[in-house]
Amino acid sequence: MEMHSKSEGNGKPPIIWLNVFVFVSTLLIALIAVPWYGFEHGYSSEHWVWLLITFSFCNLSITAGYHRLWSHKAFEANSVLRAIFALGGAFAMQNSALHWSSDHRIHHKHVDNNDKDPYSAKRGFWFSHIGWMIREYSMNPYENYKNCRDLQRDKILMWQHKYYLALMLAMNFGIPIALGLIYNDLLGMILIVGVLRLVLSHHTTFFINSLAHIWGKQTYTDKNTARDNGILAIFTFGEGYHNYHHIFEHDYRNGIQWWQYDPTKWFIKACSWLKLTSNLKVAPPAKVEQARAQMQLKLTKDKVSALPNGQYIASKLQDEFNTLSKQLNEYYALKKELLEKKRCKLQKQYELSLLKLQIEQMKVKLQQQRKEWSQLTAQYA
Numbered sequence: 364m365e366m367h368s369k370s371e372g373n374g375k376p377p378i379i380w381l382n383v384f385v386f387v388s389t390l391l392i393a394l395i396a397v398p399w400y401g402f403e404h405g406y407s408s409e410h411w412v413w414l415l416i417t418f419s420f421c422n423l424s425i426t427a428g429y430h431r432l433w434s435h436k437a438f439e440a441n442s443v444l445r446a447i448f449a450l451g452g453a454f455a456m457q458n459s460a461l462h463w464s465s466d467h468r469i470h471h472k473h474v475d476n477n478d479k480d481p482y483s484a485k486r487g488f489w490f491s492h493i494g495w496m497i498r499e500y501s502m503n504p505y506e507n508y509k510n511c512r513d514l515q516r517d518k519i520l521m522w523q524h525k526y527y528l529a530l531m532l533a534m535n536f537g538i539p540i541a542l543g544l545i546y547n548d549l550l551g552m553i554l555i556v557g558v559l560r561l562v563l564s565h566h567t568t569f570f571i572n573s574l575a576h577i578w579g580k581q582t583y584t585d586k587n588t589a590r591d592n593g594i595l596a597i598f599t600f601g602e603g604y605h606n607y608h609h610i611f612e613h614d615y616r617n618g619i620q621w622w623q624y625d626p627t628k629w630f631i632k633a634c635s636w637l638k639l640t641s642n643l644k645v646a647p648p649a650k651v652e653q654a655r656a657q658m659q660l661k662l663t664k665d666k667v668s669a670l671p672n673g674q675y676i677a678s679k680l681q682d683e684f685n686t687l688s689k690q691l692n693e694y695y696a697l698k699k700e701l702l703e704k705k706r707c708k709l710q711k712q713y714e715l716s717l718l719k720l721q722i723e724q725m726k727v728k729l730q731q732q733r734k735e736w737s738q739l740t741a742q743y744a
């Protein structure tokens with residue numbers, strides 16, 4: 364969306380009428396004209412298949428491209444993929460990647476700070492969902508995008524920034540019209556692939572700023588409002604695991620368990636097999652598990668504080684946590700050592716075998732401690 368600046372007489376920042384017009388008109392068309400046309404003329408399977416393709420194209424360009432690649436540098440992508448993300452981002456009508464990343468980096472740096480976070484969830488659902496875009500709050504002065512100096516070396520990103528308006532119009536009119544001509548249903552394709560796709564793409568992305576800071580579990584930290592929510596992950600291509608994301612923002616994954624629904628993670632990983640992406644970053648596993656256990660420790664301590672022997676249980680919990688934390692450090696340090704030794708091929712075989720044995724022994728100890736920890740915390744849950 365484009366931002367325009369003019370001052371208004373009342374206390375609130377001036378309304379950005381262009382953004383209001385785009386949001387309101389597309390929503391009304393999606394709610395009224397789309398069902399009406401379906402009722403009168405019907406849609407065929409091509410409409411729904413292309414809706415799915417273009418919706419995924421837009422959202423993955425935002426989640427994998429704008430978010431995990433550009434805002435957080437969680438991996439590297441070759442120029443072909445970056446160009447695809449640049450086009451998809453323009454199609455998603457969420458401003459240039461440079462502008463988006465600048466806002467998003469401030470969101471992480473000053474999360475929940477009502478004076479600095481551009482879409483602070485502490486200002487409520489409406490504000491963090493869409494309200495922040497319809498008035499000129501100017502939380503981010505965008506002074507030469509100085510928090511994105513690194514991105515300004517990316518020629519594709521700068522090309523998209525320079526020609527954003529033209530690209531946005533070309534994608535949003537060009538693709539639906541082309542499909543309309545191919546399938547001989549111009550209005551139907553404009554409604555489904557043009558408007559309905561845009562509205563769905565907008566609001567599912569906006570949910571990450573609003574709902575993902577309101578609804579769900581604080582698995583890894585309660586220092587900010589971000590939440591983990593598996594249901595939200597379904598609509599947001601995996602970005603529902605937002606609590607994890609806010610603490611380990613440079614991880615290319617948001618849902619870190621293999622079963623957690625995070626198509627963005629799968630997409631980035633699959634692209635690495637095709638050599639389209641590289642240098643996929645993951646958070647140190649010891650740190651992840653420690654953060655999670657730390658939250659469990661805090662919650663359980665709160666719960667037992669009212670019990671008569673609360674103090675005793677709290678100190679036992681703390682001891683168990685310390686042991687777990689220490690063993691995690693040791694186990695992952697050994698694994699790292701093995702990897703490094705394997706890399707320099709001169710290592711003697713018996714040294715490697717000895718290290719492997721040590722790791723196995725440490726693993727058994729750690730598994731036992733993990734079990735004790737989960738039993739203990741479950742007991743007071």
Ligand SMILES: [Zn+2]
Pocket residue numbers: 430434435467471608612
């Ligand atoms: Zn982020």
Ligand SMILES: [Zn+2]
Pocket residue numbers: 470571572576589605609
């Ligand atoms: Zn957030």
